[in-house]
Amino acid sequence: MxxxxxxxxxxxxxxxxxxxxxxxxxxxxxxxxxxxxxxxxxxxxxxxxxxxxxxxxxxNYVGRPTPLYRANRLSTKYKTNIFLKREDLCHTGAHxxxxxxxxxxxxxxxxxxxxxxxxxxxxxxxxxxxxxxxxxxxxxxxxxxxxxxxxxxxxxxxxxxxxxxxxxxxxxxxxxxxxxxxxxxxxxxxxxxxxxxxxxxxxxxxxxxVARFQSIISEEIRWQLKVQTGKETPDYVVACVGGGSNAAGAFYHFLDDEDVKLVAVEAAGQGISSGYSAATTVLGKPGVLHGSHTILMQTADGQVMEPSSISAGLDYPGIGPQHAYLFDSGRGTFMSATDDEAIQAAFELTRFEGIIPALESSHALAVLGKLSASEHDNVIVNLSGRGDKDMATYMKYIY
The missing domain is CATH 3.40.50.1100 (Rossmann fold)
Structure with a gap:
């Protein structure tokens, strides 16, 4: 049978x-x-x-579609084909x-x-x-x-x-x-x-x-990638995750394409074991947060733990329930980046491609060297926001 x-x-x-x-x-x-x-x-x-x-x-107001840009110098460094989905170019500066x-x-x-x-x-x-x-x-x-x-x-x-x-x-x-x-x-x-x-x-x-409204991101990626490469499904889609709306939008139209690796990057703060982190899937367990059953960082008696990240947008003790299921089912690969790794990635993108990313997006960029991508693979990084708002933080590392 x-x-x-x-x-x-x-x-x-x-x-x-x-x-x-x-x-x-x-x-x-x-x-x-x-x-x-x-x-x-x-x-x-x-x-x-x-x-x-x-x-x-x-x-006509937001400025969509946002470009899918092949980052040539980053691609050369990491020996793969890296494309940036430029949500930083949306009106207001983010997805x-x-x-x-x-x-x-x-x-x-x-x-x-x-x-x-x-x-x-x-x-x-x-x-x-x-x-x-x-x-x-x-x-x-x-x-x-x-x-x-x-x-x-x-x-x-x-x-x-x-x-x-x-x-x-x-x-x-x-x-x-x-x-x-x-x-x-x-x-x-x-x-x-x-x-x-x-x-x-x-x-x-x-x-x-929220995921439906953000799904325009992956809808555009599919046809934009096909125009540029002849193939509408990438090998990797990488996005940062706090609650996870930009990642949900970037993943949405690839969820059922099992060959597409969905990579979610959380904020490890000062280090996963430092006590100052927001790496929910490593440190958390199932529970209820803000009205849904999900995975969240909590103490032994169920109290919500305080998260920590250099990035205000990732400074959250849980993840959305869909991301919790992607983690639990194994459909998504969850990684993390520390504050220092995110800063380094932000400066690398800025000086390689002339694009200043938001600190949130920098966490996604920080794992490019940790992927097992080949020279023939197409890697999409969702650049969820621009770095204007984070200049005060970046300036501390310039002087």
Whole structure:
């Protein structure tokens, strides 16, 4: 008798799960808002009028498609074919705007008059403030007190765009705490408020909704790579992961192509065993964080551990539930890069290719020498953001 092997499904199922990860673990006060999203998001996204406006804004406002650039000098050094997906060239300077454009249109369809969001590195905050200004919608951004200090240029941009920036002063005063505050605000101000979550985290349907809006990244990679190489599937797709929205977008249209190696790079901070790290898959275990069952760093009694990274956008103690399943199933390869490795990779790209990357993206670049790529392989690195916001950090290593 022939054994039938059922193919693994890497997208969300009808219950809101990726394998055993996902779901919606939420307080009763938030139930109606999550149900409103769950019942409507797929039909709204599928509406021809939504698609027309979304795609028009991506093209004429965001500047898509972003280039797929062959990094010739990096390719020579690492003896393989390295392509950079230039999300740093999006309006606002990062991939985040792909999601905020989609979500602000979702908010309008649902009749919302106010938006709340969280931000770490400030790129999601800027992208949210940008679309709120575009659509004339009130905007409140929660940001960790420490991140407000180390990402001052983005704070100024948010305020110039008309957003109210509220500091998160509890815990580590970084991304985790900003997310806590944004969710509390959403719970207590449900009526008329839409939460534009910035990553593939949170209760279902948030991770799937964000991944769908970011999937434009891998959709473009497929046809761009075919134009340049004659083959639409690469051998490797490499992206940094905090919560993981840029990686989710870069992986999305390759999930079922088992020959494509999906490489997620976490922040090892000062070293995985140093006590100052954000390498979730190495240090974490299954649990519930911000409304979903995922993998997160936690103490023996279940308390969330404080993460640490030079990169504000990767300074998060968990990963999105889809990434947790990619790790658990073996479909994704999870690696990590230290603060020092990320800095070195940032300067290497800058001086090899004349492109200054965000510190988040630098973590993905840092593993190029650790891949087993051949000279014939095509390696895509998702350059998720530009380094303007990180110049104060980079300057410390110049002088």
């Amino acid at each position: 022939k054994t039938i092997v059922q193919k693994k499904l890497y997208h969300v199922d009808s219950r809101g799960y990726y394998g055993s990860f996902g779901g919606a673990f939420i307080p009763e006060m938030l139930y109606s808002k999550i149900e409103e999203l769950r019942e409507n998001y797929l039909s709204i996204i599928a509406e021809p009028s939504f698609q027309k406006e979304y795609n028009d804004l991506l093209h 985040k705007v792909n999601n905020t454009i989609g979500q602000i249109l979702m908010a309008k369809k649902l009749g919302k008059k106010r938006v709340v969001a969280e931000t770490g590195a400030g790129q999601h905050g800027v992208a949210t403030a940008t679309v709120c200004a575009l659509m004339n919608i009130e905007c409140i951004i929660y940001m960790g007190e420490i991140d407000i200090e180390r990402q001052a240029p983005n704070v100024a941009r948010m305020k110039m765009l008309g957003a109210e920036v509220r500091p998160a002063t509890s815990g580590s005063r970084t991304l985790k705490d900003a997310t806590n505050e944004a969710m509390r605000h959403w719970i207590t101000n449900c009526a008329g408020t839409h939460y534009i979550i910035g990553s593939v985290v949170g209760p279902h349907p948030c991770p799937d909704m």
